[in-house]
Structures are given as structure tokens and as C-alpha cells.
Amino acid sequence: MANLKILAVDDSPTMRRIIINTLKRAGFEDVVEACDGKDALAKMKVDKINFVITDWNMPEMDGLTFVSTLRSNAEYKSLPILMVTTRSVKDDIVEALKAGVNNYIVKPFTPDTLKEKIEQILAG
Amino acid sequence: MSENMPLQAKIQAEVAALATSIADIVQKFKGLHHPLAESKEKVPVATQQLDKISEQTEAATHQMLDMVEQIQVREEKVIDGLTKMSEISELTEPNAASGLISELKELAQTNLNDAYTIMDALQFQDITAQQMNHAASLLEDIEVKLQSIMAIMAGKSVEEVKASYSKDRVFDPNADLFDKRTDQEAIDSLFSKNK
Numbered sequence: 584m585a586n587l588k589i590l591a592v593d594d595s596p597t598m599r600r601i602i603i604n605t606l607k608r609a610g611f612e613d614v615v616e617a618c619d620g621k622d623a624l625a626k627m628k629v630d631k632i633n634f635v636i637t638d639w640n641m642p643e644m645d646g647l648t649f650v651s652t653l654r655s656n657a658e659y660k661s662l663p664i665l666m667v668t669t670r671s672v673k674d675d676i677v678e679a680l681k682a683g684v685n686n687y688i689v690k691p692f693t694p695d696t697l698k699e700k701i702e703q704i705l706a707g
Numbered sequence: 708m709s710e711n712m713p714l715q716a717k718i719q720a721e722v723a724a725l726a727t728s729i730a731d732i733v734q735k736f737k738g739l740h741h742p743l744a745e746s747k748e749k750v751p752v753a754t755q756q757l758d759k760i761s762e763q764t765e766a767a768t769h770q771m772l773d774m775v776e777q778i779q780v781r782e783e784k785v786i787d788g789l790t791k792m793s794e795i796s797e798l799t800e801p802n803a804a805s806g807l808i809s810e811l812k813e814l815a816q817t818n819l820n821d822a823y824t825i826m827d828a829l830q831f832q833d834i835t836a837q838q839m840n841h842a843a844s845l846l847e848d849i850e851v852k853l854q855s856i857m858a859i860m861a862g863k864s865v866e867e868v869k870a871s872y873s874k875d876r877v878f879d880p881n882a883d884l885f886d887k888r889t890d891q892e893a894i895d896s897l898f899s900k901n902k
Binding site: 600639640642676696 | 828829834836875879882888893
């Protein structure tokens with residue numbers, strides 16, 4: 584956990600604050616934030632990110648396009664990605680799975696679920 | 708109209724009737740213009756009000772987040788302090804104050820847990836903001852339709868009306884605080900099948 588740098592991508596400043604606070608409580612201290620996919624890609628050029636938590640509905644570049652963009656780049660083929668979104672329709676979840684997310688949480692989430700999914704993904 | 712009427716007279720009568728009908732329709736359209744214009748004025752006000760609710764709820768949520776984060780920091784310090792006091796008390800006067808210290812620590816921990824619960828509950832703001840964006844988007848659709856009807860009535864271009872509405876609203880139309888279409892267990896099962 585000490586070396587893990589997490590990128591939290593969400594267009595809602597409220598959600599970013601809640602996610603970052605929850606991550607810090609769970610022991611993940613090193614967190615970078617971005618407001619959409621485009622901003623996230625820019626941040627990833629600067630910081631070495633080991634884990635991505637992303638929303639779906641965002642301006643400029645949505646979460647699904649962001650995930651597809653990452654997966655089309657060899658460098659990010661195996662980067663762990665967790666999607667945290669309000670979209671709970673099964674077809675959407677399947678679409679996110681196909682795009683390459685490692686796991687999926689529907690908002691509102693509980694801190695336990697967030698921690699559990701991160702740990703599951705890291706455990707492989 | 709009489710069958711013996713000359714053709715030209717029949718045509719003239721038909722044209723006169725048609726002209727009267729057209730004049731009636733024009734009058735009806737003119738009558739429609741006022742309520743349409745009134746609706747066109749009211750719809751954007753409703754949209755603006757929804758945007759204002761979103762903005763002000765977000766500002767209030769951030770104030771609450773500020774307070775909750777400050778409570779967290781203070782309660783963590785209280786728990787740390789009480790833990791140290793407990794250690795000192797054990798060394799100097801075993802059991803004298805340990806009961807009280809344990810009780811205070813428990814209360815501080817309860818406050819901290821409540822602060823976490825408040826913070827988690829503030830996720831409502833993101834979800835209601837999406838619901839309001841959805842409602843605002845529906846109102847904007849109605850506004851565009853009203854503007855288009857009025858543009859047609861005034862002989863203007865509808866495309867110009869549509870082009871002037873370019874606010875990009877991002878929302879999930881199904882965002883809901885309580886009703887999740889797919890529960891976490893089903894999501895987990897979907898992901899474990901596709902590993």
C-alpha cells in the first residue's frame with residue numbers, strides 16, 4: 584500500500600473528496616485526482632499511477648472512453664482499474680467489463696466495499 | 708353552392724372560403740403566439756432554478772465536508788491523547804483513571820464513526836445533481852421545441868435555434884440514491900465469470 588499511487592477520476596468535486604477521504608482512512612495515502620478522462624490522461628503523463636478509480640459520466644472524456652484509451656496503450660494494459668459510477672443497468676456494467684475495467688461499484692458506495700474491491704483487484 | 712352556378716363564380720366562392728379559413732388559422736396562430744412566448748420565458752427560469760439548486764447544494768455539501776473533516780482530525784487527536792493518558796495512568800496509578808479514559812475513548816471513537824457516516828451520506832449530492840441535470844435537460848428540450856415552433860411561425864430558421872442550445876449536461880438518467888438496478892452481488896458474479 585505504501586508504494587501505491589491511486590488516481591481518482593470524477594467530475595464531482597464532492598465525490599472526489601469523499602473517495603480520497605475514504606481511501607486515506609483505508610490506508611491509501613498517495614492519491615492524485617482528476618476531473619475527467621482528458622484531465623486523467625494528462626495527470627498520468629506526470630505521475631506514475633498504479634491504480635485508477637474512475638467515474639463513467641464525465642464531460643470532455645467519459646470514463647468508458649478513458650478506460651478504452653488506457654487499454655489500447657500497451658503501457659496500461661494491466662493497470663488495475665475500478666469503476667465507481669451511478670450507472671447500475673446491467674448492459675452498462677457489461678460494457679464497462681468489455682472496455683477493460685477490473686471491477687465495478689455502483690454509487691452510493693460504502694467504505695468497506697471500496698476497500699474490499701481495491702484489495703481484491705490488487706490480489707489478482 | 709348551386710349546380711347551375713357558372714364555373715368562375717364557383718371558383719371565386721371556393722377561393723373566398725379558403726381565404727376566410729386561412730385568415731382564421733392566422734388569427735389562431737397569432738393567439739397561440741402569446742402562450743408560447745410566455746412558456747418560452749418560463750421554461751429557462753425553471754432550468755436556471757434547477758441549476759441554482761445544484762450549485763447551492765454542492766456549496767452546502769462542501770461546507771459540511773469541511774466541518775466533518777475538522778471533526779475527524781480533532782477526534783483522532785482526542786483518541787491519541789487519551790491513549791497516551793491511559794499509558795501514563797497505567798504506569799503511575801494503575802486503574803485509577805483507566806475506566807474514565809476508556810469511556811472517553813469510546814465516546815470519541817463513536818463521534819469519529821458518526822463523522823465517517825455523515826461523510827459517506829454526502830454522496831447524495833452527486834446523485835441529486837445528476838437527477839437535476841436530467842430534469843434541466845428535459846426542460847431544455849421543451850424550450851428548443853417551443854423556440855422552433857416560434858421560429859417557424861416567424862419564418863426563421865429552426866437550425867439556428869437548435870445551434871444556440873449547446874450546454875453539455877453530463878448525467879446518468881437512472882442515477883438513484885436507493886434503487887440500484889443491479890446489486891453488488893450480481894456485479895461481482897458478472898466479473899468473476901469473466902475473469
